[in-house]
Amino acid sequence: MSRICVVDDKPLLRDSLKETLSREDHAVETFENPTEALELVVRGEFDLVLSDLKMPRMDGVTFLRTLRERSCETPVILMTAFGSISSAVEAMKLGAFDYIQKPFEADAIVVQVERALQHGRLRSENEALRASLDDMRRRREMVGDSEEMLAIRCQIARVARSDATVLIVGESGTGKELVATAIHAQSSRADRPMLCLNCAALSGNLLESELFGHERGAFTGADRLRKGRFELADGGTLLLDEISEMALPLQAKLLRVLQEGEFERVGSSVTRRANVRVIATTNRDLDDWVARHRFRGDLFYRLNVLPVHLPPLRNRGADIRRLVDHFLKEAATRDGHKPPKVSPDAYRLLEEYRWPGNVRELENLCQRASVLAPDGLLTCDVFRGWLGGHVESASPFGDLQPGRMLEEMERRLIEKVLAENNGHRQRTARMLGMGVRTLGMKLKQWREEAESERTATRREGLEPALTA
Numbered sequence: 001m002s003r004i005c006v007v008d009d010k011p012l013l014r015d016s017l018k019e020t021l022s023r024e025d026h027a028v029e030t031f032e033n034p035t036e037a038l039e040l041v042v043r044g045e046f047d048l049v050l051s052d053l054k055m056p057r058m059d060g061v062t063f064l065r066t067l068r069e070r071s072c073e074t075p076v077i078l079m080t081a082f083g084s085i086s087s088a089v090e091a092m093k094l095g096a097f098d099y100i101q102k103p104f105e106a107d108a109i110v111v112q113v114e115r116a117l118q119h120g121r122l123r124s125e126n127e128a129l130r131a132s133l134d135d136m137r138r139r140r141e142m143v144g145d146s147e148e149m150l151a152i153r154c155q156i157a158r159v160a161r162s163d164a165t166v167l168i169v170g171e172s173g174t175g176k177e178l179v180a181t182a183i184h185a186q187s188s189r190a191d192r193p194m195l196c197l198n199c200a201a202l203s204g205n206l207l208e209s210e211l212f213g214h215e216r217g218a219f220t221g222a223d224r225l226r227k228g229r230f231e232l233a234d235g236g237t238l239l240l241d242e243i244s245e246m247a248l249p250l251q252a253k254l255l256r257v258l259q260e261g262e263f264e265r266v267g268s269s270v271t272r273r274a275n276v277r278v279i280a281t282t283n284r285d286l287d288d289w290v291a292r293h294r295f296r297g298d299l300f301y302r303l304n305v306l307p308v309h310l311p312p313l314r315n316r317g318a319d320i321r322r323l324v325d326h327f328l329k330e331a332a333t334r335d336g337h338k339p340p341k342v343s344p345d346a347y348r349l350l351e352e353y354r355w356p357g358n359v360r361e362l363e364n365l366c367q368r369a370s371v372l373a374p375d376g377l378l379t380c381d382v383f384r385g386w387l388g389g390h391v392e393s394a395s396p397f398g399d400l401q402p403g404r405m406l407e408e409m410e411r412r413l414i415e416k417v418l419a420e421n422n423g424h425r426q427r428t429a430r431m432l433g434m435g436v437r438t439l440g441m442k443l444k445q446w447r448e449e450a451e452s453e454r455t456a457t458r459r460e461g462l463e464p465a466l467t468a
Contacts, residue, residue, distance in 0.1 A: 002117050005046040006030045007037050007063065008079070009055045017050060020106045021113060025223055034058040042072045048116050053080040053087055053099070061091050068095050073123070075116040118225065122232070126193065142175070142182060143326045144319030148311045152179065159306045160186035165258060166279040167303045169286075170310030173360030176281040177241065179308060184237040189277060192236030195229045200245035208250055209266050218267025230263055230274040243280040243303065244289055248296065255299045278303070285424055313355040313362065320351045323359065327366035340373035345380040353387060411446060414439070
């Protein structure tokens, strides 16, 4: 429900406007004296002002000029008689949204009001989005100089030069949104908006409305026209987070936008166009989801034009110290104190931890440490308690000691990586740098050896009974 302020010295017009706009589900307050309305408008009590141009106490131009001098950007529509068009034009130069000539029909003022309210909403959304993006750029940076991170930075620079769709794949907490922001910031669209939408946070109908917008009355609760993210991001970038959670029917509509650049708002048959670069992220194996018919293959291939794979933090051990120092300094600066020091054994412990929550888990741990660090020193014992006893060696060989057979070490490594990938052979083979067929042959060999050992054990158990 929008809040509208009506300022006019004629009671009949005030009452008529209040009745008309209230039927459109707007909250309307009327004022005869512009001075009474001025303070409320400046405080942000209203979304829109309808003001007469000619009033005895303060004319509409002075009213508007006073609002703008006090940095109030609330949209203003001026109502003017036939002989005051030149004054209305002057008001437009001062920043009035529009003017409407008296006498006017009820339908005309309703349309004008809806346009002005939509303009105000879009401006507010854009300001919030730009502020959010600027804040993200100031606060967040890609930290680390490991080989993995250097490779990611190079890939970002290459991908940013293109307008093709990007699919960023990585475990939860690896920084997929951060990489997407970096791609947009280095692209030719950097001066245009970047909008984000979490596909897992909304139901199918709401997600469709968020993507493509809807017309007034398109469904229950659609009390006004709403533009979708594709329209709002026109010329810029749209980040679709957790794209794997999008329902199959909506995937078909998204595919059409990616291929043709065309879509319709919900409840509309008018085809619209948008020039938007799409970046999608997922923590799923979309190859597997396509095979299981949970994700459209054609959409996957359309998204996967420029793939970016983010390594988990456990594979970036060389970045742990820099990340810890960065997050501790960031948290301490925010809280207004010096960052705590970290003992060498604590660094080693953090480098050996598996980090199931990846960089996000490390950041949260550092924020806790910045607040709760005893005497400004973080030791191994302090971190061990916070890690909940889930510390294990980062070595893929576990407890194997030097001198064990090379084949056994290889087997332990393969089994460990296979378990981390939930038994997915293609991904495991890719991480290990071997062919899927080679991996399959090794697994088959080990199964046959294990079966032979079980058979031999059963026979040994039966021999005493047979000879008795």
